[in-house]
Amino acid sequence: MHITSQSLRSIAWAALAISTARAQYVIDNLSFGQKLGGYISPDLRSVPHFDVKGIDDYVPQILSDRVILTPPYPGSKRGAIWAQEAMHHSGAWTASVDFRASGMERGAGNLQIWYVKESQAHETPASLYTVSKFDGLVLVIDQYEGRGGSVRGFLNDGTIDMAAQHDPDTLAFGKCDYAYRNRGELTPIKLHHAEGFLEVIIDGATCFKTDKIKLPEGYYFGISASSAENPDSFEIHRFIVSTSNTNTRDEPNRNRYANADQHQQQQNLASQKGHEQQTHKNQQQQNYGSSTSQSDIPKMLEDVLAGNIRSQQDQFADLHNRIQIINNRVFEIAELVERIHKDNADRWNELMHRVVPIDDRGAATIRNVEKVERTTMQILRDLESKDFKDMMNQIHRALENNQEGVMRSLPTVMGAVVSSHGPSMTTFFFIAVAVQIMITGAYIVYKKRKGGAPKKYL
Incomplete structure (x- = not known):
């Protein structure tokens, strides 16, 4: 198959046209986490263009790359993050959320993604089961009906009181099952809206x-989460709203945001300059009074709330002391590890010195032992493989034959022994005569002694 250069140019122009038509433009004032590295907070206190709030003196934790709406402990907490500006795009748009849910084995909680009117936005964080009336859309992510996870969509025009419903889950217009807890990775969920349809995509599948x-x-975007007594921790890492329409109604706001960003940059530069001056001052104090500063470094600091540290100098001092404490602890751990490694090396060398190498005699002993083992194994295999029934029968017949032979030859042998080794008749005659002579002599001696004995007369 031959492809001409003209065909290649046509294909290239078609691909360029398709990519241009499908290009997505991120709306910065409705997004966070879209920048390189995923940084969402420049000062760990706020998210630009968003409001972060909680209830009952609880404030969601803001980190450099995520917002923790509900903590892993304790439970029964609520947190939310709402966009400060409305969505002014009439064409196709996509709202993408990357979140993580983690907790104990039977933890519980729910996550809501809102798109509602201004009257419901920025209110106290609520879930579908506690909100009364709202006008807009909400996606609920929880463990509905005891399943591993469920994603459901709800619509309301401001006339339905969700809190008064006996079973509000029956009002869902769409749902699917998805196990979102303790996945070990981020879960992406997208809400894609275009002319004529609305699609919810989770982890790349519709x-x-x-x-x-x-x-x-x-309408306004918002994300809220609530945890149960056995809590689930919900973390939001990215929220990106994009559109394929470059001409939007928020163009007049860009100058205001640019001025705000410029003002924020000026404040950051001033803060950085003050930080450098404070660092230079501390270095000078360390150079002129190092002997006293070492003794002033605390060994441990108590935990304090970030809101209790007001001034920038106190913040820097607290951060400086904590970094020095961490540095000292790391140095001590490094020394301990190095000492343990040295002790293990010394013990290994001592053990190797004590091991006597095997000489030729030892090798010969090992060979003999191996030979005995092989012979023993061969005998065992022979004993297990052979049948000794015939051999036992032969031994039994041999014993019977030996017994019969002994019984036949025993009288003859006994007669021969008696005849060859027994006494003769002459011997018996002389023994009988000698016995008679001895008895007669003994009687004569008795009579003589009796006759010669003195007599007594009465």
Whole structure:
């Protein structure tokens, strides 16, 4: 098959046209975490263009790359993050959320993604089961009906009181099952809205899709989470709203955001300059009074809330002391590890010196032992493989034959022994005569002694 250069140019122009048509433009004032590295907070206190809030003196924790709406401990906490600006895009748009849910084996909680009117936005964080009336869309992610996980979509025009419903889950217009807890990785979920349809995509697969919903512009995005007594921790790492339309209604706001960003940069530069001056001052103090500063470094600091440290100098001092404490502890751990490694090396060398190498005699002994083992194994195999029934029968017949032979030859042998070794008749005659002579002599001696004995007369 031959492809001409003209065909190649046509294919290239078609691919460029398709990529241009499908290009997505991120709306910065409705997104966070879209920058390189995933940084969402410059000062760990706020998220630009978003409001972060909680209830009952609880404030969600803001880190450099995530927002922890509900903590892993304790439970029964609620947190939310709301966009400060409305969505002013009439064309196709996509809202993408990367979150993580983790907790104990039977932990519980729920996560809501909102797109509602301004009257419901920025309110106290609530879930589907506690909110009364709202106008807009909400996606609920929880363990509905005891399953591993469920994603459900709800719509309301402001007339339905969700909190008063006996079973609000029956009002869902779309749902799917998805195990989102303790996955060990981020879970991406997308809400794609275009002319004529609304699609929810989770982890790259379509959860549900409908062509009967059209969301109006001018609504606000928000994410809320609540945990149960056995809590689930919900972390939001990215929230990105993108559109394929470059001409948007928020163009007039860009100058305001640019001025705000410029003002923020000026504040950051001033803060950095003050930080450098404070660092230079501390270095000078260390150079002129190192002997006293070493003794002033605390060994341990108590935990304090970030809100209790007001001034920048106190913040820097607290951070400086804690970094020095961590540095000292790391140095001590490094020394301990090095000492343990040295002790193990010394013990290994001592053990190797005590081991006597095997000489030729030892090798010969080992060979003899191996030979005995092989012979023993051969005997065992022979004993296990052979049948000794015939051999036992032969031994039994041999014993019977030996017994019969002994019984036949025993009288003859005994007669021969008696005849060859027994006494003769002459011997018996002389023995009888000698016995008679001895008896007669003994009687004569008795009579003589009796006759010669003195007599007594009465």
